[in-house]
Amino acid sequence: MNHLSTTACLPLSTFTFREQMAHAGSSGEFSRIMIQLALAGKLIARELRKAGFNQMLGSTGALNVQGEEVQKLDERANDIFLEVFEHQGLVSTLVSEEMEKPFHIKEADGKGKYAVFLDPLDGSSNTDVNAPLGSIFSIHRLPPEGFSGNDEVLRKKGTDQVAAGYFLYGPSVILVYTCGNGVFQFLLDQNVGDFFLTSAAIQIPQKGSIYSANEGNQGKWFPETRNFLHFLQEVEPQSGRPYSGRYSGCLVADVHRILIKGGLYFYPAEIKKPEGKLRLMYEAAPLAFVIEQAGGLGSSGLERIKDVVPKTLHQRVPLWIGSRDDIVLAETFQRSASQT
Ligand code: AHM
Ligand code: MG
Numbered sequence: 001m002n003h004l005s006t007t008a009c010l011p012l013s014t015f016t017f018r019e020q021m022a023h024a025g026s027s028g029e030f031s032r033i034m035i036q037l038a039l040a041g042k043l044i045a046r047e048l049r050k051a052g053f054n055q056m057l058g059s060t061g062a063l064n065v066q067g068e069e070v071q072k073l074d075e076r077a078n079d080i081f082l083e084v085f086e087h088q089g090l091v092s093t094l095v096s097e098e099m100e101k102p103f104h105i106k107e108a109d110g111k112g113k114y115a116v117f118l119d120p121l122d123g124s125s126n127t128d129v130n131a132p133l134g135s136i137f138s139i140h141r142l143p144p145e146g147f148s149g150n151d152e153v154l155r156k157k158g159t160d161q162v163a164a165g166y167f168l169y170g171p172s173v174i175l176v177y178t179c180g181n182g183v184f185q186f187l188l189d190q191n192v193g194d195f196f197l198t199s200a201a202i203q204i205p206q207k208g209s210i211y212s213a214n215e216g217n218q219g220k221w222f223p224e225t226r227n228f229l230h231f232l233q234e235v236e237p238q239s240g241r242p243y244s245g246r247y248s249g250c251l252v253a254d255v256h257r258i259l260i261k262g263g264l265y266f267y268p269a270e271i272k273k274p275e276g277k278l279r280l281m282y283e284a285a286p287l288a289f290v291i292e293q294a295g296g297l298g299s300s301g302l303e304r305i306k307d308v309v310p311k312t313l314h315q316r317v318p319l320w321i322g323s324r325d326d327i328v329l330a331e332t333f334q335r336s337a338s339q340t
Contacts, residue, residue: 012038012175012186012195019179030139030163032090033114034177037137038195040084041167041175042188044077044121044135048169057128065100065314066279073127074098077120077135091116093147095154095313097282102154102313104147114162115140115147115154117282122166123250134252137177138164138286151313158285158298158306165290166252176202176256178293183259204296207325208262211243212254220270224337228330251278255287255321259294264322264330268301276300276318280310284319297327301334 016031051057051073060070078098085091085105092112094103097119105112121127122134139162143153165177173188175195183202186195211232218226232243243263248254254265267278278284288298288305298305298321308317320330 010197012197015184015186015197019181029090029113030179033116033139034163036084036088036090037116038175038186040081041135041173041195042193043080043084044167045169045173045188047073047076047080048127048133051127064098066097070098071121071124071127073133074121074124078118081116081118081120081135085116090114092142093154094118095281096120097279097314100314102147102151104149109146112146113141115142117286119279119282122252122283123248126248126250132168132170132248132250132253134169134250134256135167136164136252136282136286137166138282138289154313155281155310157309158280158288161285161289161306164286166256166286168252168256170253174198174256176259176290178290180289180293183290183294202259202294204259204291204294205262205323206295207240208258208264208323209240209243210246210258210261210263211326212245212247212258212263212265213267214247214249215245217270220272221268222271222337224333225266225268228333231333251283251287255291258322259291259296262323262326264320264326266320266330267318268320269318273316274318275316277316278319280305280308280315280317281313284308284317284321287319287321291321295324296322297324299327299331301331 013035016034020026020031056072060072060075062070064070078096087107089107089111091114092108093115095117117138119136122136126133140156141162147153163179168174175186185199187198188195234241258265267276269276284305291298300318301320320327
């Protein structure tokens with residue numbers, strides 16, 4: 001990994017314009033989208049910092065489109081993303097975990113070339129306990145006629161993503177993203193109010209020694225998944241086992257750890273929920289894009305995540321993501337069952 005310090009003084013805006021201008025005929029539109037996303041990240045980080053003072057912790061009492069409890073901060077984070085793109089004409093459509101239907105921005109009619117998919121606040125069960133949170137985004141190009149109300153133009157494979165990334169709200173706020181030419185990390189300088197490039201061309205270790213999964217669900221898993229977990233826990237120092245378990249309840253935080261340290265995260269298929277828990281278009285596919293760009297793999301256990309064709313916008317998928325060797329091994333266990 002190429003470690004840069006913030007003294008290199010490369011703010012996100014300068015970086016994205018410079019990158020985009022390297023492409024002939026570029027309009028700068030994509031850089032402007034990244035800057036609006038960064039603005040949303042900064043505003044959400046501010047909300048999280050003061051939530052304890054503003055009665056913004058806890059649930060709204062409502063359920064979202066997924067049937068899950070909506071936290072007040074889920075709703076606020078979703079509103080912030082809408083506010084930074086509304087009236088801009090930059091992005092045509094926003095699809096979010098918190099909204100049943102795509103949100104169409106009328107100012108973009110006839111010019112907005114992009115749709116943005118969002119998990120506005122990932123890991124929101126962590127809000128009440130001051131544990132890490134994230135936001136995930138994925139950008140797709142729309143056909144020239146734009147979004148006409150038919151979901152079909154939005155149901156694109158992960159391989160069609162133009163860019164994807166996440167914000168991680170931890171002890172510091174970071175932005176990690178890829179446009180398909182490597183993975184870049186930016187750190188928010190709270191005093192200056194800007195994101196600065198801190199790492200370029202991030203590479204995930206080829207093999208790790210950490211697994212991240214909700215082991216409390218073992219009884220719901222298929223036997224091959226339990227067997228795999230037990231394999232990772234066996235003591236065999238020459239093959240680097242046992243692995244250490246690390247699980248925060250925030251996908252972004254756990255996958256970021258895996259990106260930097262190696263190993264794998266998995267949220268597998270369950271016997272009663274073979275589709276898994278995580279959402280394809282705004283959780284699994286964007287993180288798979290980042291991890292693949294860093295040299296790792298993202299899999300459903302049987303298929304590359306980026307090749308899964310969405311049937312619905314809020315589709316779920318089992319997710320196995322991380323270091324190349326670890327995911328190849330996990331797939332071997334998953335396939336062993338499909339062959340019996
Ligand atoms: P969310 O986007 O509604 O927060 O749900 C996704 C989260 C992930 O961040 C996390 O890895 C997982 O769900 C935790 O689920 P569980 O509590 O079942 O372990
Ligand atoms: Mg999430």
